[in-house]
Amino acid sequence: MSSDTKSPLDHVNDTLLQLKEMRHYAKGNVERLTAQWLLFDGELAKLKEAGNIEDLMTRQAEFYDALERVIAELEEVVVKLTPAPEEQGS
Template sequence: MTADVKTPLEQVNAALAQLKEMRHYSRTYVEQLTAQWLLFDGPLKKLKQAGKFEELMTRQAEFHEVLDEEVGLLEDLAKELQPPPEQEAVA
């Protein structure tokens, strides 16, 4: 039984692909949640119960900003790990 040995570039690309997929689904669900939240926003404000939910919405926006930064950092790392282009032999 042989173990799959991945290069650092392959590991970064795999993590990056998973992170991008998670980001996509997270954004989709947050957009759905926000749409639903807007239906209850007015009545909850009247009851003075909207503050907690508004804080959650702010925190999720902050989360996505940090997530985008991390994706960018991993993309930069993947570029650094790319092997240099092969030099053509001068004949």
């Protein structure tokens, strides 16, 4: 099915799948960054770089939270766009 012939539901589902993939990688990135942060917090503070990493961690967490909200909203859109069972047979 080309993008010209996709239904709105197909487009929403494609977007939702992409966002879920992004969420998966974002979570892994946050976990790795946190692990590094815990290992080198003291050294980064001595180098006056701790603030930069803290800022990145905060921004990453905000992105992750926003991603979760958008995924939840699009999942609601999917429910609204999904035809009722009796409509699917016609």
